[in-house]
Amino acid sequence: MSATRNQARQGASSQQPKLKVRGRSYLGHHLEMARVSLHRLLLTPLATLMTLAVIAIALCLPGVLYVGLQNVGQLSEHWQGSTQISLFLSDQLSESEGRDLALQLQSNSQIAQLSYLSKNESLNDFKQYAGFGRALDQLDYNPLPAVILVVPTADYIQPESLLALSQQLRSIDGVDDAQVDLAWVQRLQAMVKFGQRAVLVLGVLLALGVLLVVGNTIRLEILNRRDEILVVKLVGGTDSFVRRPFLYTGLWFGVGAGLLAWLLVQLSLWYLGSVVDQLIVLYQSDFQLQGLGIGSSLVLLLLAVLLGSSGAWLAVLRHLKAIEPR
Numbered sequence: 001m002s003a004t005r006n007q008a009r010q011g012a013s014s015q016q017p018k019l020k021v022r023g024r025s026y027l028g029h030h031l032e033m034a035r036v037s038l039h040r041l042l043l044t045p046l047a048t049l050m051t052l053a054v055i056a057i058a059l060c061l062p063g064v065l066y067v068g069l070q071n072v073g074q075l076s077e078h079w080q081g082s083t084q085i086s087l088f089l090s091d092q093l094s095e096s097e098g099r100d101l102a103l104q105l106q107s108n109s110q111i112a113q114l115s116y117l118s119k120n121e122s123l124n125d126f127k128q129y130a131g132f133g134r135a136l137d138q139l140d141y142n143p144l145p146a147v148i149l150v151v152p153t154a155d156y157i158q159p160e161s162l163l164a165l166s167q168q169l170r171s172i173d174g175v176d177d178a179q180v181d182l183a184w185v186q187r188l189q190a191m192v193k194f195g196q197r198a199v200l201v202l203g204v205l206l207a208l209g210v211l212l213v214v215g216n217t218i219r220l221e222i223l224n225r226r227d228e229i230l231v232v233k234l235v236g237g238t239d240s241f242v243r244r245p246f247l248y249t250g251l252w253f254g255v256g257a258g259l260l261a262w263l264l265v266q267l268s269l270w271y272l273g274s275v276v277d278q279l280i281v282l283y284q285s286d287f288q289l290q291g292l293g294i295g296s297s298l299v300l301l302l303l304a305v306l307l308g309s310s311g312a313w314l315a316v317l318r319h320l321k322a323i324e325p326r
Contacts, residue, residue: 030244037248048256051217055257058210059304060264062203063292067269069195071290085166087148088177095119098146101174105148110156110165117147145176207307214253214311218246222319229320243316250312251305258304262297 041048089098095118102116156165162180170178222229232242269291292300 033244034248037245038252052256052260054213055210056260058206059261062199063265064268065199072192085150085178085180087175089146090174090176093174102148112151112153114150119146210307211311214250214308215315218312218315219319246316247312250308254305254308258301262300
């Protein structure tokens with residue numbers, strides 16, 4: 001028994017160096033194939049750059065649309081966060097009673113801040129912003145009511161809770177009406193959701209286009225190296241050995257196209273940024289255009305690598321089987 005155990009231990013110890021040698025050889029071959037594939041692409045810079053440009057543009061278009069929708073979504077949340085409820089007071093209330101009502105509402109935990117506008121202040125604001133100053137001066141009386149502008153807390157800025165709060169405030173004695181303009185925010189959010197689905201559909205279609213571009217490029221590479229593949233198979237090269245350089249070619253296409261697509265997205269946002277800054281200044285907003293973050297950039301790069309590798313894999317599976325020595 002002891003002799004058998006010693007032999008088993010010696011056999012296991014002798015297998016460990018062999019496994020290490022095989023592992024190093026396997027890793028070394030993969031690294032060599034990656035280097036050779038990259039070198040072959042660099043030997044034809046114009047053709048490689050054209051292929052990378054086609055893939056990068058296909059990835060850039062949904063990337064720019066995605067970033068645009070993200071910014072529009074943040075902008076709608078920003079506007080929704082500053083939504084206020086306008087409480088129109090009854091004409092029967094005097095100015096002192098209106099101010100007392102505003103003081104009572106300040107203790108409401110659902111309200112973050114409020115401001116009271118008397119009838120005269122409402123009229124002056126309307127003259128300033130509506131542009132009907134001369135026409136309003138012809139009136140013998142002030143038709144505008146006193147207004148309390150209510151800004152809800154962060155827990156009540158969602159459409160459902162905001163409408164419930166407005167109905168609650170409308171039921172207070174002395175309040176004729178409560179208005180909150182959420183229709184345009186809801187329309188904007190609906191448009192953002194539609195845009196997200198449109199970007200998803202467009203992204204899927206362009207991803208299929210990337211697969212076809214990479215697959216066709218690898219197919220041409222296989223046809224150009226047909227004689228080399230036949231020789232390798234004649235001397236005993238396995239299918240996995242033959243397919244490795246083509247798979248690494250697809251991977252390099254993915255890496256290069258992903259980096260180029262990221263650069264195109266950033267350049268597009270930089271070009272559009274000046275126009276957006278002008279709009280922000282006109283609307284007196286503190287909104288800032290956001291580009292691709294670290295997470296989105298990594299997703300774009302990984303997606304490009306996945307598409308490049310998948311396109312190469314599909315092409316290799318289809319066309320290498322047709323090349324067999326006779």
